[in-house]
Amino acid sequence: MISRPVYGVLEPRPGAVHLIVADGEGAKAVADLVSKDPSILHKSHILYTAGPNGTDQWDSINALGAKQAQKAASIPTLLFRLARVLQDAPMGAQVYLTGTEGLMGQAERDVMALGFPHADIQKEHRGSTMRRVQCVHCKGITENVKTDPFPCSHCGLHLFVRDHYSRRLAAFQGVNIDAEEKGHIPPAVERFK
Amino acid sequence: MSLDFKYGFDDFFRDETYCDDFTYRNSPAAIRRFPFPFDRDDYMYSVNMEPHVAGRKGSVFEHTFDVDEHYLSEMRDRARVLASDPLRCQSLPHMTLAGWDLLELIMETKAREYPQWFSLAKDGNRWHWINRPLGIDQKFTFLDESTLPYGPMEYISRQTQGDFTLQDEREGTLWVDAGMVTTQADWSLDFNIGMNFHEWHAPVPLAHEKGIFDRALKFLMKLQQGSPVRRYNWTMTVNPLLDTAPETYPDWGHMRTALTPKNMGHMMHLRVELQTLYRLPRSNAICFDIRAYLGKFEELVTVPKWGRRLHRVVRDLHPDLAAYKGFLRNRDEMTQWLSQYDDGQPTSPGWWPED
Numbered sequence: 001m002i003s004r005p006v007y008g009v010l011e012p013r014p015g016a017v018h019l020i021v022a023d024g025e026g027a028k029a030v031a032d033l034v035s036k037d038p039s040i041l042h043k044s045h046i047l048y049t050a051g052p053n054g055t056d057q058w059d060s061i062n063a064l065g066a067k068q069a070q071k072a073a074s075i076p077t078l079l080f081r082l083a084r085v086l087q088d089a090p091m092g093a094q095v096y097l098t099g100t101e102g103l104m105g106q107a108e109r110d111v112m113a114l115g116f117p118h119a120d121i122q123k124e125h126r127g128s129t130m131r132r133v134q135c136v137h138c139k140g141i142t143e144n145v146k147t148d149p150f151p152c153s154h155c156g157l158h159l160f161v162r163d164h165y166s167r168r169l170a171a172f173q174g175v176n177i178d179a180e181e182k183g184h185i186p187p188a189v190e191r192f193k
Numbered sequence: 194m195s196l197d198f199k200y201g202f203d204d205f206f207r208d209e210t211y212c213d214d215f216t217y218r219n220s221p222a223a224i225r226r227f228p229f230p231f232d233r234d235d236y237m238y239s240v241n242m243e244p245h246v247a248g249r250k251g252s253v254f255e256h257t258f259d260v261d262e263h264y265l266s267e268m269r270d271r272a273r274v275l276a277s278d279p280l281r282c283q284s285l286p287h288m289t290l291a292g293w294d295l296l297e298l299i300m301e302t303k304a305r306e307y308p309q310w311f312s313l314a315k316d317g318n319r320w321h322w323i324n325r326p327l328g329i330d331q332k333f334t335f336l337d338e339s340t341l342p343y344g345p346m347e348y349i350s351r352q353t354q355g356d357f358t359l360q361d362e363r364e365g366t367l368w369v370d371a372g373m374v375t376t377q378a379d380w381s382l383d384f385n386i387g388m389n390f391h392e393w394h395a396p397v398p399l400a401h402e403k404g405i406f407d408r409a410l411k412f413l414m415k416l417q418q419g420s421p422v423r424r425y426n427w428t429m430t431v432n433p434l435l436d437t438a439p440e441t442y443p444d445w446g447h448m449r450t451a452l453t454p455k456n457m458g459h460m461m462h463l464r465v466e467l468q469t470l471y472r473l474p475r476s477n478a479i480c481f482d483i484r485a486y487l488g489k490f491e492e493l494v495t496v497p498k499w500g501r502r503l504h505r506v507v508r509d510l511h512p513d514l515a516a517y518k519g520f521l522r523n524r525d526e527m528t529q530w531l532s533q534y535d536d537g538q539p540t541s542p543g544w545w546p547e548d
């Protein structure tokens with residue numbers, strides 16, 4: 001799929017500041033990152049929250065010994081902290097995002113909105129593949145979508161997940177599956193875990 | 194300040210609807226000039242682009258921006274759609290200059306090509322625009338937004354047939370950062386705004402693999418001011434709905450299940466998009482004009498060559514394209530109906546009716 005973001009493996013890069021954002025199983029990717037170059041730790045600021053599937057590895061993040069590390073209660077509260085931290089981040093700061101697609105997409109959107117070049121942002125996918133989907137009809141976003149189709153958490157229409165991704169919204173597109181024949185809704189299949 | 198239309202319906206400009214009772218139709222003259230998009234008996238995606246230069250008198254290529262008998266009804270339909278969903282027109286903050294470029298391009302061109310309907314007088318930046326069919330007489334200051342009732346892109350595209358998107362060029366690609374989109378074949382400006390050329394084309398089947406989008410983008414990056422280009426795209430629409438938006442798909446999708454052999458000729462429309470692309474002078478943005486023409490099957494088959502050809506194209510189209518264009522479920526019935534108008538005779542190359 002073409003508009004789908006591409007993910008790699010986090011690599012330490014030279015920089016005066018290292019901003020690390022992770023959720024759930026992303027904690028392991030953060031550990032792998034700093035093990036490649038422990039010297040970045042004293043210039044690192046880590047923001048972490050539990051994953052949508054409940055995975056919470058805050059203890060291992062906290063034990064790394066970064067210059068600063070905070071745990072947020074949810075992705076939205078993490079994004080508030082991120083907005084504040086970004087105000088002080090100098091151009092040339094290295095940004096590392098890891099964990100679920102929803103977290104990385106939203107953090108990337110906020111980082112890019114402040115003009116950080118794409119090249120200074122790295123992403124590594126870990127953990128859940130559940131999707132963040134925008135209903136094209138009511139515009140509401142449903143988090144942690146596992147099945148296809150699924151009911152929109154705002155308007156209740158049954159949506160299928162189109163392979164179309166917006167970085168601006170950090171979301172896939174959901175389209176009503178029974179628009180042509182009302183009530184013809186195929187059984188939900190678990191596509192995203 | 195607002196933009197109040199006084200629709201001047203007359204013998205030429207038809208008073209018709211694109212919703213509810215669907216009174217839209219083409220006059221015999223409009224059928225003859227319909228932009229039939231198939232120059233041969235089969236169809237596959239290609240980098241089909243040619244210079245947008247003046248074509249045959251009377252054809253949709255005669256003028257840069259074709260104004261036809263549906264003009265006023267189409268503008269009324271756009272106003273209706275925007276009233277129900279303002280998100281159909283959006284412009285990111287850095288695109289205002291490109292909006293002025295577009296306004297200038299359309300006003301200058303229409304005043305030159307259709308002096309009976311439009312006029313533009315300039316005294317430095319103080320401009321005076323008259324649109325007689327819509328009853329508009331507007332004095333404003335060019336590049337000063339406060340002197341118009343809408344932003345420049347919205348102001349002029351509420352008076353111009355066709356959807357418009359404005360693409361900013363940066364990082365070696367194009368970004369769709371503004372648009373007026375109320376006559377679209379099932380894609381969402383609100384979802385796509387801010388995407389780049391390859392991202393917004395992601396859902397299209399087969400074309401990426403054929404390298405079509407790589408080549409098309411290369412071509413567009415070289416587009417020069419004053420040398421616009423054009424291409425066709427097409428799909429099928431049940432009922433003359435100009436506005437087939439994904440947003441309202443739950444309202445119109447069921448119409449696709451209402452087709453019968455009896456109503457096919459009247460309800461099924463070939464939807465042709467005449468797409469033109471212009472490099473804009475100040476902003477260096479690219480304007481993409483998507484002008485939709487709707488032709489009923491029963492209208493198109495009055496031209497024998499088109500009847501034969503449409504039958505063959507629909508019958509043989511790659512199933513992935515028929516599915517993407519949304520008519521796979523009706524394809525067999527469409528082929529069946531069209532086959533009455535195909536006597537198996539050879540067709541001449543090119544799309545003109547009389548050749």
Ligand code: HEM
Binds near residue numbers: 397479
């Ligand atoms: C720069 C301006 C352009 C814009 C804004 C644009 C936009 C779009 C959009 C929004 C779609 C629908 C995608 C969806 O399903 O969500 C589409 C489809 C498509 N575009 Fe473009 N496009 C542009 C230029 C081009 C060019 C130059 C080509 C040349 C090859 C092209 C070829 C296609 C094709 C083949 C399709 C599939 C159409 C169908 O089968 O109905 N586009 N385009």
